[in-house]
Structures are given as C-alpha cells and as structure tokens.
Amino acid sequence: MTAPAVPGRVVAEFGTGYLATRVLTAERGYLWCRRPGHARPCPFTPVPDAVADAARAWTAHGSRVVLGAPGPTDLDNRRPDGAGTWRQYRVPAPYSLGHVLGNHAAAPLAWAALPRLLHQVGTVLRRVHTAFAGSPAPGGPPGAARVAGWLAGAPVTPAAGRLRREALARLGGARMRRAGEWCADVAAGGTGERPVLLLGGVSLGSVIPSPGGDACTVLAGEELATGHAAFDLGWTVGELAEFRLLHFTGPAGGAAAEHCATAARALLSGYATAPDPDGPRHGPADTRPDLDAVARSAVLRILAHGVDYAAFVGWRDQLTEYLDVVAGLLDHPMGTIEGPPGAPAGRRTGPGTEEQ
Incomplete structure (x- = not known):
C-alpha cells in the first residue's frame, strides 16, 4: 500500500450504516476516506501483499485500481476488532x-463518457481476474452472503425483517429459494472455471471519473474475495439495470435508460476484448464472460441494494417496487442485460445513490 497522505478540508461526507465516506481536498486531487459503517457486520478485508504489488499493473487507458492505504482514525467510532479503521x-x-447517475446534469462530461469509462472498468477487471486466477483472498463475496442470510431469515433490523415479509408475499417461496441457490453458487465459487480474485463487486459509487471523463479510478480492497469472475461484472451490470428499470422509466427516462444499457454492454465488451498482459498462452482460453452467471449476479445486486437499504438506512415504501422488479428478473435474469419489455415502472424517490 502507498504511504498515507495528509488530508485537507472536508468537501463531502455521506454514507449509511454499512459504509461511511469523507471526501477531502489533497495536494493533487482528492482523498476519499472510508470506514465500515456503525452497523456493518464485518471489517474491511485485508489486502495481501501480492495483490497490492500487482495493482500497479492493473490499468487500462489510464484507468486504474487503487486498493487504499491506512487513513486517519476516528477514535470515537473505532471498534475493538479494528472495524472502525479508515482507509x-x-x-x-x-x-x-x-453520483453521476443520480444527477448526470451536474457532471455532463462523465455522463457522456459513461460507456467509455465502463469499457475501461471491464478491461481493468479482466486484468485483475487474469493476474490472480487462483485467488489469495479467503471467502466468497460478502454481498451475496448478506443476501443469503436475509433470505434464510436473519434480518439485522426491523426494516429488513419487514422487507423479507413483503418478499415472501411478492416473490413467493419458489423465487426465494431460487435466489438462495444463486447465492450458494456464488459462495461456492461458481462452476466451469478456476476461481479468481474478486474485487468483491465493483460499485458505481467506487468508480471515480477523471475531470475530463477520459479515465477513472476504481476503489477496491474492502471486500476482496474468491469466486466466479462473472460476479464482479454482474454487480456493476446490476446497478446499471437498477437505474434503468427503477429510476430511468417512462418517456422522460428513455434516453438515460438506453445510455445505461449501452454502458453495461461496454463493460462486458471491455472485459471480453481486453488483451492478456502476459500473452494469450497464460490466460483462460475464452475471455468472454458467462452472461448467464453475470445476469444472475446482477439480479442479486439489485436485491442486495434493497436489503442493504432496509438494513443500513431504513424503510421506504418504494422498496416494494424493488421486489416487483426482482420478481420478474428472477424469472428472466437476462433482463438485467437485455432489458425485458414491460418492466415495472419505478420512481426516482426510491433508494438510489446512497453508498452501500
């Protein structure tokens, strides 16, 4: 990891019970300082030395992965297990x-560049997965584990329990079991290929664009895991599908929804066409992502956002709209990529860009 920098003034602060973020000025650009939220069930994952060393090579057209360095401490919120440590x-x-998807008029260059930036994220992910096709990170992705626990009846808050009761009524037992099976598959590392190092699910809230929209920085290291390469891709595809199906709806949202769909296709294209930095003999023979596995992970991402919102923010009636969309996607998961006709209309007032 790089040496800690001296932080400047705070320019933004936001978060949930799962993740807290402070953005500060720095000598060149900004420092994002993040720590586990007060209700987070586990600390950030450690970053193995080999992964930290390799991260210097994980770039694509100027885009890169940053794994974080020890940051300033907050003694009032530090927990004995170290879960309150900032990065x-x-x-x-x-x-x-x-933030750009939530208010794209405020950052027009980044909004216009969204497909190009997601293509670069796909290329970066390919390099990560190729570098560690045999992962040094223990355990499966925490996001899928949280959904699995909730499905099994272990909500962490009254709001999460209420969401589960609503899910039993709106999804039904068969769909709930199907979602659980998909979580179990993720936990087992998938089938048909070697497990790889996962960044743990790349959130759009962890992709920082450059001011000119020509490159981006992917914040990672907090949820490193081992599993199927499609999981990282599906987590991002799921967020784009969430905006498309729940927030960019109706005639007014048509162009924005298509922009999100284009960005999702660009992510998958960037992954599939990324050159192997070690030559074609060293990487897997087929670099095309497993679209069925990507789509299943994307559905889990949408469900996870609803579950996390209820658990770490609170209840909103619009959460039931998430369940209605998830019900259809559990039947037709490729709708996260292709966009099913007649998808239920959502509202912009529902859970949106809060960091999870």
Whole structure:
C-alpha cells in the first residue's frame, strides 16, 4: 500500500450504516476516506501483499485500481476488532459514477463518457481476474452472503425483517429459494472455471471519473474475495439495470435508460476484448464472460441494494417496487442485460445513490 497522505478540508461526507465516506481536498486531487459503517457486520478485508504489488499493473487507458492505504482514525467510532479503521484513496474527483447517475446534469462530461469509462472498468477487471486466477483472498463475496442470510431469515433490523415479509408475499417461496441457490453458487465459487480474485463487486459509487471523463479510478480492497469472475461484472451490470428499470422509466427516462444499457454492454465488451498482459498462452482460453452467471449476479445486486437499504438506512415504501422488479428478473435474469419489455415502472424517490 502507498504511504498515507495528509488530508485537507472536508468537501463531502455521506454514507449509511454499512459504509461511511469523507471526501477531502489533497495536494493533487482528492482523498476519499472510508470506514465500515456503525452497523456493518464485518471489517474491511485485508489486502495481501501480492495483490497490492500487482495493482500497479492493473490499468487500462489510464484507468486504474487503487486498493487504499491506512487513513486517519476516528477514535470515537473505532471498534475493538479494528472495524472502525479508515482507509484512504487518492483520486481525481470528489464524486463517483454513482453520483453521476443520480444527477448526470451536474457532471455532463462523465455522463457522456459513461460507456467509455465502463469499457475501461471491464478491461481493468479482466486484468485483475487474469493476474490472480487462483485467488489469495479467503471467502466468497460478502454481498451475496448478506443476501443469503436475509433470505434464510436473519434480518439485522426491523426494516429488513419487514422487507423479507413483503418478499415472501411478492416473490413467493419458489423465487426465494431460487435466489438462495444463486447465492450458494456464488459462495461456492461458481462452476466451469478456476476461481479468481474478486474485487468483491465493483460499485458505481467506487468508480471515480477523471475531470475530463477520459479515465477513472476504481476503489477496491474492502471486500476482496474468491469466486466466479462473472460476479464482479454482474454487480456493476446490476446497478446499471437498477437505474434503468427503477429510476430511468417512462418517456422522460428513455434516453438515460438506453445510455445505461449501452454502458453495461461496454463493460462486458471491455472485459471480453481486453488483451492478456502476459500473452494469450497464460490466460483462460475464452475471455468472454458467462452472461448467464453475470445476469444472475446482477439480479442479486439489485436485491442486495434493497436489503442493504432496509438494513443500513431504513424503510421506504418504494422498496416494494424493488421486489416487483426482482420478481420478474428472477424469472428472466437476462433482463438485467437485455432489458425485458414491460418492466415495472419505478420512481426516482426510491433508494438510489446512497453508498452501500
């Protein structure tokens, strides 16, 4: 990891019970300082030395992965298990692609560049997965584990319990069991290929665009895991599908929804066409992502956002709209990529860009 930088003034602060973020000025750009939220069930994952060393090579057209360095401490919120420790990331902007999707008029260059930036994220992910096709990180992705626990009846808050009761009524037992089976498959590392190092699910809230929209920085290291390469891709595809199916709906949202669909296709294209930095003999023979596995992970991502919102923010009636969309996608998961006709209309007032 790089040496800690000296933080400047706070320009933004946001988060949930799962993840807290402070953005500060720095000598060159900004520092994003993040720590586990007060209700987070586990600390950030450690970053193996081999992964930290390899991260210097994980770039694509100027885009890169930053794994973070020890950051400033907050003694009032530090927990004995170390879960309150801050990590800091040097980045070029005070906002993420999650913020851009929530208010794209405020960052028009990044919004226009969204497909290009997601293509670069796909290329970066390919390099990560190729570098560690045999992962040094223990355990499966925490996001899928949280959904699995919730499905099994272990909600962590009354709001999460209420969401589960609503899910039993709206999804039905068969769909709930199907989602659980998909979580179990993710936990087992998938089938048909060697497990790889996962960044743990790349959130749009962790992708920071450059001011000119020509490159981006991917914040990672907090949820390193081992599993099927499709999981990382599906986590991002799921967020784009969530905006498309729940927030960019109706005639007014048509162009924005198509922009999100184009960005999802660009992510998958960037992954499939990324050159193997070690030559074609060293990487897997087929670099095309397993679209069925990507789509299943994307559905789990949408469900996870609803579950996490209820658990770490609170109840909103619009959460039931998430369940209605998830019900259809559990039947037709490729709708996360292809966009099923007649998808239920959502509202912009539902859970949106809060960091998870």
